[in-house]
Every structure is written in structure tokens, then in C-alpha cells.
Amino acid sequence: MLQYFINASSIWLLSLVLFDIFLRRESYHSYNRYYLLFTFLLGALFPVRQWQTPSQLLNGTFEKPLAKVMTAKQAIVTAEIPDTPVIHWSQWLLFIYLLGAIIAVIYLVNDILKLIAYYKIGTKTKAEGWTIVSTENEHAPFTFMQFLFINDRKLYDDAEWEMIMLHESRHRQQRHFVDLFLLQVARIIFWFHPLVYLYNKRLLLVHEYQADNASCIQPKVYGSFLVEQAMLHVAPSVAHSF
Numbered sequence: 001m002l003q004y005f006i007n008a009s010s011i012w013l014l015s016l017v018l019f020d021i022f023l024r025r026e027s028y029h030s031y032n033r034y035y036l037l038f039t040f041l042l043g044a045l046f047p048v049r050q051w052q053t054p055s056q057l058l059n060g061t062f063e064k065p066l067a068k069v070m071t072a073k074q075a076i077v078t079a080e081i082p083d084t085p086v087i088h089w090s091q092w093l094l095f096i097y098l099l100g101a102i103i104a105v106i107y108l109v110n111d112i113l114k115l116i117a118y119y120k121i122g123t124k125t126k127a128e129g130w131t132i133v134s135t136e137n138e139h140a141p142f143t144f145m146q147f148l149f150i151n152d153r154k155l156y157d158d159a160e161w162e163m164i165m166l167h168e169s170r171h172r173q174q175r176h177f178v179d180l181f182l183l184q185v186a187r188i189i190f191w192f193h194p195l196v197y198l199y200n201k202r203l204l205l206v207h208e209y210q211a212d213n214a215s216c217i218q219p220k221v222y223g224s225f226l227v228e229q230a231m232l233h234v235a236p237s238v239a240h241s242f
Contacts, residue, residue, distance in 0.1 A: 007047035012195040015039035111236035141242040142235030170211040
């Protein structure tokens with residue numbers, strides 16, 4: 001297991017360093033997104049395979065009879081020693097890992113419940129393929145799949161509303177919610193790994209760059225509007241915030 005984490009960490013670290021040096025400032029955001037997804041999955045899945053060299057197989061063949069003898073001797077010695085309850089350090093590590101994973105799940109469930117609460121209290125309308133939920137709470141617009149959550153439509157003029165719709169439609173067209181789902185699962189399994197959170201940050205930033213490209217009709221107006229929305233409460237982690 002330790003070897004798996006070493007190999008996975010090496011792949012992720014090297015991939016992120018290469019991304020920051022060569023790709024982060026490039027405008028090919030779609031390629032950047034696929035690069036991050038591919039290298040993350042490569043680091044998570046590739047080390048699972050256990051490779052054996054011919055010498056390892058040969059040594060294993062000759063070591064089997066000796067191992068059987070040693071196991072038999074150990075069994076005799078163990079039988080003569082009374083059992084005492086001992087908690088191995090690996091059991092403590094497993095307990096800590098499971099506790100961390102449970103806490104990560106609790107945070108995720110809390111965000112999902114927050115999303116459900118917004119939906120229940122909000123006023124629903126249909127427009128341009130969206131279910132628009134007006135929550136009357138102070139938060140930036142955010143989306144989850146085909147649901148668009150806003151404070152109140154009256155707070156936005158026509159130009160601002162068009163920017164919101166273009167931005168969030170881009171998220172939906174690119175199926176960014178699939179990446180969000182992957183990231184949420186990864187943050188539960190690898191809750192202890194700092195590189196997973198770096199991947200999360202880089203990928204979400206690429207998502208926003210992709211959405212901004214579709215929305216940036218008037219760059220100065222759009223930039224000012226983004227700053228205004230950034231001052232409000234952020235969206236749940238399972239959604240894309242404007």
C-alpha cells in the first residue's frame with residue numbers, strides 16, 4: 001500500500017509541475033482540462049498494477065519450500081506462547097483513515113443537504129432549458145446540472161443576466177459536473193493527500209476559464225460583475241459558482 005501511494009504521488013507531483021511550468025498560462029483550456037483529468041486518473045489507477053520481474057518469479061519458486069518450513073516452526077512457537085491482545089499500528093492507521101473518510105463524506109452530505117434546502121425554499125421557473133431557483137439568499141449564482149440557483153432575477157439587468165446565462169450554459173455544455181463528481185469521490189478516498197486538493201483547485205480554475213471565454217463579450221463590464229459576485233457567499237462544493 002505504501003508503494004502505491006509513493007508511485008501515485010510521484011505521478012501527480014510530476015504532472016502538476018509540468019502543468020504549472022508549460023500549460024497553466026496557455027489559453028488551450030480544453031487541452032488543459034483533459035491533461036489534468038488524464039494525469040490524475042493515471043496516478044490513481046496505474047500504480048494499482050503490480051509488476052513482477054522474472055527474477056522475482058524465480059526467487060518466489062525457490063523460496064516457497066523454505067517458507068513452508070519457517071511457517072510451520074513459527075506456528076509451533078506461537079502455539080506455546082499465550083495470546084495477548086495487541087493493537088497493531090496498522091490498525092490505528094486504518095482507523096484514522098476511515099475516520100477522515102467519514103468526515104469527508106459528512107462535509108459532502110452537508111453540501112448536498114444545503115443544495116436541497118435551497119431548492120425547497122426557492123421559487124422555480126423554467127427558461128432556456130434551465131430550472132431557475134430564486135432562493136432570496138445572498139449568494140453568487142451557481143449551477144448544479146440543469147438547475148440554476150440565484151438570489152433574485154430582479155437584481156440583475158439584462159446584460160448581467162445574459163452573462164450569467166452564457167457562463168453557466170458553458171459549464172453545462174462542457175459537462176463540468178462530471179469532473180466535480182470525480183473530484184468529490186477523490187477527496188473522500190484521498191482526503192489526506194494535498195496533491196488531490198491542488199488538482200481540484202487547478203481543474204476548477206480551468207472550468208472557469210472555459211466558461212469565461214463564452215461570456216466575456218464586454219471584458220471590463222464582465223470583470224467588474226465577477227468581482228461583485230465574488231463578495232457574496234460561495235456555492236456548495238458540488239456546484240459551480242459564478
